[in-house]
Amino acid sequence: MSLTSALTIAQQSLQTTSKQTSVLSRNIADASNTDYARRTAVVVSSAPGARSVEIQRAANALLFRQNLSAQSAWSGQSTLYSGIDRLAVAVNGVDNASSASTAIGKLQNALQLYAATPSNQNLGSNVIDAAKQVVRALNDGTNAIQDFRTQADGEISTAVDDLNALLSQFQDANKAVISATRSGTDASDALDQRDALLKKIADYVPVSTFTRGDNDMVITTKDGTTLFETIPRSVSFTPSPGYTAGTPGNTIYIDNVPVSAGSGGNTSADGKLAGLITLRDGVAATMQSQLDEVARGLITAFAETAPSQPDKTGLFTWSGGPAIPAAGTLIDGLAGSISVNAAMDPSVGGNPGLLRDGGANGAAYVANTAGNASYSQLLIAYGDKLDKPMPFDAAAGITVTSSVSDYAANAIGWFEGQRQQASTNADAKEALAARTAEALSNDTGVNVDQEMSLLLDLEHTYQASARMMKTVDDMLSALLDAVG
Amino acid sequence: MKATSVSSSSLSNAARYQQMRMQAELVKATKESTTGTVADVGLALGARTSQAVTFSRDLDRLNVIIDSNSLVTARLSSTQDALGQLSDTAQNLLTALTAAGNSSSTITQQAGKAAVQQMTSILNASVNGEYLFAGTNTDVKPIDDFTAAGSPAKAAFDASFTSYFGFNQNAPQAANITAAQMDGFITSNVVPQFMGAGWQANWSNATDQQIVSRISLGETTQTSVSANEDGIRKLAMAAAMVTGLLSGNLSQEAKTTVVGRAQSMVGEALGGIGQLQAETGLAEKRVSDASDRMKTQVDLFERHILDLEGVDPAEAATRVADLTQHIETSFALTARLQQMSLLNYLT
Numbered sequence: 001m002s003l004t005s006a007l008t009i010a011q012q013s014l015q016t017t018s019k020q021t022s023v024l025s026r027n028i029a030d031a032s033n034t035d036y037a038r039r040t041a042v043v044v045s046s047a048p049g050a051r052s053v054e055i056q057r058a059a060n061a062l063l064f065r066q067n068l069s070a071q072s073a074w075s076g077q078s079t080l081y082s083g084i085d086r087l088a089v090a091v092n093g094v095d096n097a098s099s100a101s102t103a104i105g106k107l108q109n110a111l112q113l114y115a116a117t118p119s120n121q122n123l124g125s126n127v128i129d130a131a132k133q134v135v136r137a138l139n140d141g142t143n144a145i146q147d148f149r150t151q152a153d154g155e156i157s158t159a160v161d162d163l164n165a166l167l168s169q170f171q172d173a174n175k176a177v178i179s180a181t182r183s184g185t186d187a188s189d190a191l192d193q194r195d196a197l198l199k200k201i202a203d204y205v206p207v208s209t210f211t212r213g214d215n216d217m218v219i220t221t222k223d224g225t226t227l228f229e230t231i232p233r234s235v236s237f238t239p240s241p242g243y244t245a246g247t248p249g250n251t252i253y254i255d256n257v258p259v260s261a262g263s264g265g266n267t268s269a270d271g272k273l274a275g276l277i278t279l280r281d282g283v284a285a286t287m288q289s290q291l292d293e294v295a296r297g298l299i300t301a302f303a304e305t306a307p308s309q310p311d312k313t314g315l316f317t318w319s320g321g322p323a324i325p326a327a328g329t330l331i332d333g334l335a336g337s338i339s340v341n342a343a344m345d346p347s348v349g350g351n352p353g354l355l356r357d358g359g360a361n362g363a364a365y366v367a368n369t370a371g372n373a374s375y376s377q378l379l380i381a382y383g384d385k386l387d388k389p390m391p392f393d394a395a396a397g398i399t400v401t402s403s404v405s406d407y408a409a410n411a412i413g414w415f416e417g418q419r420q421q422a423s424t425n426a427d428a429k430e431a432l433a434a435r436t437a438e439a440l441s442n443d444t445g446v447n448v449d450q451e452m453s454l455l456l457d458l459e460h461t462y463q464a465s466a467r468m469m470k471t472v473d474d475m476l477s478a479l480l481d482a483v484g
Numbered sequence: 485m486k487a488t489s490v491s492s493s494s495l496s497n498a499a500r501y502q503q504m505r506m507q508a509e510l511v512k513a514t515k516e517s518t519t520g521t522v523a524d525v526g527l528a529l530g531a532r533t534s535q536a537v538t539f540s541r542d543l544d545r546l547n548v549i550i551d552s553n554s555l556v557t558a559r560l561s562s563t564q565d566a567l568g569q570l571s572d573t574a575q576n577l578l579t580a581l582t583a584a585g586n587s588s589s590t591i592t593q594q595a596g597k598a599a600v601q602q603m604t605s606i607l608n609a610s611v612n613g614e615y616l617f618a619g620t621n622t623d624v625k626p627i628d629d630f631t632a633a634g635s636p637a638k639a640a641f642d643a644s645f646t647s648y649f650g651f652n653q654n655a656p657q658a659a660n661i662t663a664a665q666m667d668g669f670i671t672s673n674v675v676p677q678f679m680g681a682g683w684q685a686n687w688s689n690a691t692d693q694q695i696v697s698r699i700s701l702g703e704t705t706q707t708s709v710s711a712n713e714d715g716i717r718k719l720a721m722a723a724a725m726v727t728g729l730l731s732g733n734l735s736q737e738a739k740t741t742v743v744g745r746a747q748s749m750v751g752e753a754l755g756g757i758g759q760l761q762a763e764t765g766l767a768e769k770r771v772s773d774a775s776d777r778m779k780t781q782v783d784l785f786e787r788h789i790l791d792l793e794g795v796d797p798a799e800a801a802t803r804v805a806d807l808t809q810h811i812e813t814s815f816a817l818t819a820r821l822q823q824m825s826l827l828n829y830l831t
Contacts, residue, residue: 413534445491
């Protein structure tokens with residue numbers, strides 16, 4: 001051992017310390033970056049006497065995976081909930097004010113008032129106005145639902161583009177990781193980037209990953225479709241230009257496998273894509289069917305009947321009128337085509353009195369043959385029919401037999417049930433996502449205070465090494481002085 | 485290296501998520517404590533929202549039916565009133581007829597005429613623009629005025645006299661009509677004019693069909709009286725006979741027959757009108773019972789709706805206070821946490 005070797009050791013220590021300091025300052029710089037995993041500069045002995053610094057990246061695969069799946073679940077659920085919330089306001093209005101059910105209630109009231117004083121033509125016009133409100137609620141509801149489906153379709157299209165872009169970025173990040181791993185250089189930055197992309201991808205589809213040799217990562221969706229393997233697999237979707245009731249939406253294909261929609265308010269749909277499909281083809285489509293059934297129920301309840309004559313449309317008619325739509329069978333888009341019979345609508349020259357007397361379909365259907373002013377039987381019968389159970393199509397998802405007014409109320413109940421479940425579970429899934437993110441951050445994130453205390457250690461080491469060099473320098477110069 | 489650790493970012497974000505939740509909750513609680521009902525019925529009730537919707541719709545309907553029942557009640561009580569007046573008219577006529585033996589036939593005839601006029605004006609009364617006794621034909625005056633000039637009823641009455649006897653009431657031959665002849669005339673010609681098809685042809689525009697009203701969610705009933713009821717026809721017949729036959733040149737014998745027949749007819753009419761009054765009273769009772777029942781239902785429904793949608797205002801207010809306090813604490817803690825850093829001690 002000699003003074004020179006002491007000097008070399010001190011020199012090496014200075015080098016190690018500065019390397020450690022640089023890692024530490026990097027940690028501090030990225031303290032608030034949630035995608036950053038803390039690095040530790042560990043000093044290892046490579047050969048007897050030799051020391052080198054190795055950079056280790058804090059990672060917790062288990063927590064990370066948990067965070068990814070919580071993220072997907074929340075993303076799907078919150079997409080569903082916000083969509084349902086939008087639909088609620090667009091179709092039913094605030095506090096259900098513009099819902100078909102409310103409008104039917106007002107129609108019943110107007111009908112009751114007219115039935116109490118059938119000689120008053122104003123009350124007749126009042127019923128027609130109430131009927132127009134019902135028609136407007138149904139027509140507007142249909143338009144709102146189909147607009148919503150078109151919008152959801154557009155969102156799916158954007159989301160698919162985003163996903164494809166993310167997958168191609170992922171390819172670059174993955175390549176960087178592989179090459180860094182192969183060449184033995186620090187892959188930490190590349191890994192950070194790859195994990196960040198993976199989190200974003202998990203927003204759109206639920207993923208599961210496995211890592212092969214050289215840190216090469218393969219992504220599959222939760223149900224096993226390959227999303228990325230060496231190269232990104234294509235996610236394809238053709239948006240539809242517009243929707244009408246009953247048209248099914250196009251499917252999203254990942255690697256030519258269709259993405260399935262979730263079901264229920266506590267949706268099984270993970271990720272934004274499945275959430276959007278559930279909205280477009282599940283909730284919105286069912287709601288449309290229910291509106292169509294309400295429209296059919298109304299047309300049937302107000303049908304004009306006459307002995308040995310076929311039933312024909314009365315107050316409400318539709319594109320297939322004057323025939324009555326078949327009982328118990330859903331007709332797609334009926335809520336969009338229902339209208340108030342022009343024969344009774346005073347604003348287009350009709351006579352509201354026909355509602356009291358019958359005869360919108362000709363003399364054979366006149367019930368009040370004498371034209372008596374206070375004939376109320378027909379009006380009372382219409383009121384009764386609104387409360388009389390009739391069969392509804394099971395395809396619309398709610399009670400098969402009920403009165404049309406109850407059916408409209410049940411439709412609201414069904415929808416609010418979905419909304420409540422979606423809301424409760426969105427809260428729960430959000431909490432889980434926030435909790436797993438926090439756990440992950442605690443495990444792999446930077447604590448500035450800890451880094452600062454490490455910095456103090458490093459400072460001391462640095463000072464000691466510098467002192468060492470100074471001392472050796474002093475000793476050497478003392479020797480040289482003695483010699484010289 | 486460390487058993488449990490906490491990262492700086494989760495330390496500074498720790499309270500953020502909770503704060504967000506609490507603030508959302510605070511908005512809800514504030515709304516609930518001011519309105520007394522849940523902030524979002526749909527979210528609070530879920531699938532049971534249909535109950536709330538049905539309840540409030542039925543509540544509206546009940547209120548509308550209670551309102552329309554007050555119209556029906558007004559019609560029925562006017563009808564009852566009018567029937568009472570008819571009964572008085574009949575009673576007066578009966579008094580005049582009873583006294584007919586002691587007074588001149590002109591006085592009796594005047595009494596008959598007054599009865600016809602009173603009856604016509606009572607039966608032609610209208611409420612709310614609807615003729616009370618018109619059945620369902622409420623926009624047409626139900627009864628023809630027998631005493632007015634050009635009355636078809638009077639013309640038909642006179643024509644039947646002329647065709648039966650071959651001369652009119654004022655002809656000198658009328659003095660020869662015997663009691664039996666007069667009786668025959670009344671039975672075969674006068675009675676069909678009132679109790680048969682002649683009534684609808686000459687006297688009445690009312691329909692036999694009466695106004696039907698819905699008086700509760702599932703109950704309908706007849707809520708008017710038609711001028712075609714037997715009691716009214718009989719009163720009209722008695723009054724018309726007295727008016728139309730006592731004025732002329734008839735023999736005392738024939739006049740006595742007329743008065744006798746009229747007397748018994750008014751007696752029957754009184755019975756008939758009494759019956760109508762009872763029926764109307766029953767209908768009034770049904771309507772008022774239905775209204776009372778519905779008012780009870782309204783109370784019940786309001787309570788149900790309150791049970792479903794209401795919140796305890798005291799609880800909501802406490803929640804607001806609690807949340808405000810929590811949020812303030814959380815703010816204070818966040819500020820303290822931000823200050824807490826090793827950096828402050830490294831100089």
